[in-house]
Amino acid sequence: MELIFLGTGAGTPSKERNVSSLVLNLLSERNSFWMFDCGEGTQHQVLHSSIRLGRLEKIFITHLHGDHIFGLPGLLSSRSMAGSQDPLALYGPPGIKAFVETALNLSGSYLTYPLEIIEIQPGKVVEDQQFCVTALPLVHGIESFGYRIVETDKPGTLDASRLLAEGIPAGPIFQRLKAGELVSLDDGRVVNGHDYLGPAQKGRSLAIFGDTSPSETSLVLAKNVDVMVHETTLEASMAEQANSRGHSTTQQTAELAKAAGAKRLIITHFSARYDSEESVRLLAECQEIFPQTEMACDLAVFTL
Known part of the structure; x- marks a missing residue:
């Protein structure tokens, strides 16, 4: 299981960071990929990765701001032009269905595969023998969700x-x-x-946050996860500005990871005001509070 970051910037792309998208590589677990958010230019980033659109099984959208969804129509169309016939499920807040269907209809686009669009509510959105995915609401001005992904425990080794x-x-x-x-x-x-049988092997867990200012729900979403992926749009000294726009700072994110008992924190969604050198300072602010913090950059791969 891997996390592949396709875009780690906030709001607008920069020369170093594209806007939001990341992919969970589940080839070993179920021969597929799951995508979380699909900002503009995501399909270009896919070309520089090991991701195959034909194996894309599910897309989860956190909220409907453009930097998280404007890449969807193009990516869905390219998957079709490549001849894929495998079903694809798209999950997102109310309004995602109208956005996708309008974009495809007005552009005269067609799909060669079944596309199921599920407008989510808080609670379980996916549950099968391998994984359970829960969506919980966050605080961002418009409806925004975080996703908690929990892998089913595996049987112990046979003696x-x-x-x-x-x-x-x-x-x-x-x-x-x-x-x-x-x-x-x-x-x-x-x-x-x-x-x-030996002791069961505990399944892995991760929390992938949409844009949010601090909230009580965040603690529930990230409780004891192996990996927490969270935005750090601005530095600690800019808390008032960050929170007023529905975002979090480095300090707030690190404090959440510590309080939730997360094992690892991966920070992402950085304001374009920070170049690669200044981003190191953001990482340091998090590590002062939560040492197990890592910083995502475009096309970075993290093994779970």
């Missing part, structure tokens, strides 16, 4: 050496035991797979 020592032959039986089944042997014994 094959113990099974062999007890005269249980390797083969298809081992697969059934690893699934926790009860298996009847030829000698009359009944073996419970759970008795031969």
Whole structure:
């Protein structure tokens, strides 16, 4: 599992940072990619990455500001022009359906694949055998969400050496035991797979925030996650300006990560006033409070 940052700037692109988009690489887990936000120019950034649009399974939009959605019509169309026929699901706040359908209809665009658009409400938005995704509201002037992604716990390792020592032959039986089944042997014994499994492997968790000023919901969203991805639009001394526009500072973001018990913090969504050298100062402000802070840059890849 990897996080690939396609755009790490705020509001407008700069020479060093495009506007918001990141991708969760789930090729190993489900042979697909999940995208979070799709600002203008996102599909150009994809060309410089390992991401394949044909394997894009889901897109999650945090809010409807242009720097988070203006890349959607072009990306959806390019996926179609590449001949993809695999379904794509798009999740976002109310209004996302009208935006996408209007842009595609007025431009005479067509899609070669089924596109399902789900306008979300607070609560679970995706749940299957592998992952649960929950959306919670944030504070940003317009409706904005953060997404909490939790991987299902994996069964523990099967103790094959113990099974062999007890005269249980390797083969298809081992697969059934690893699934926790009860298996009847030829000698009359009944073996419970759970008795031969090690401790379950806890699933990974992450919180991906939309734009927001500090809120109580943020603490719930990030509680004990392995990785927290959060905006740090402005430096600590500019809290009043940041909060008045529905954004957070370095200090506020780091304090949230510490209070939530997050294991790692990745900061992103930097104002264009900060070039690459000045961005290092923002990282330092976070690390003073939360040492496990890392700074995202365009096309950076983080392994979970």
